[in-house]
Amino acid sequence: MAAEIITVSEARKNFLKIVKELEKIRNHYIVTRGGRPSAVLMNYDEYFSLMATLDILSDKELMTGVARGLTEKREGNLFPFEDVLGEPY
Secondary structure, X not given: OOOEEEEHHHHHHOHHHHHHHHHHOOOEEEEEEOOXXXXXXXXXXXXXXXXXXXXXXXXXXXXXXXXXXXXXXXXXXXXXXXXXXXXXX
């Protein structure tokens, strides 16, 4: 999805309209000031999802486990769900 680029003046003038749009769709705006990127406006759910993803990716222990699991899958070292938890999935 491409970001819409707007100036600070445009953002100020259309702020309520932009917020209402962002409540409905996952979109984002890059706000420029003096012709340079200054801020980003985005849908709250998209922001929350992005922050959660960054938290996961920054957890070295968790990412090591994910990498190990992917390696085991690639090597065929998998166990049926029932064997691990004793009940069918």
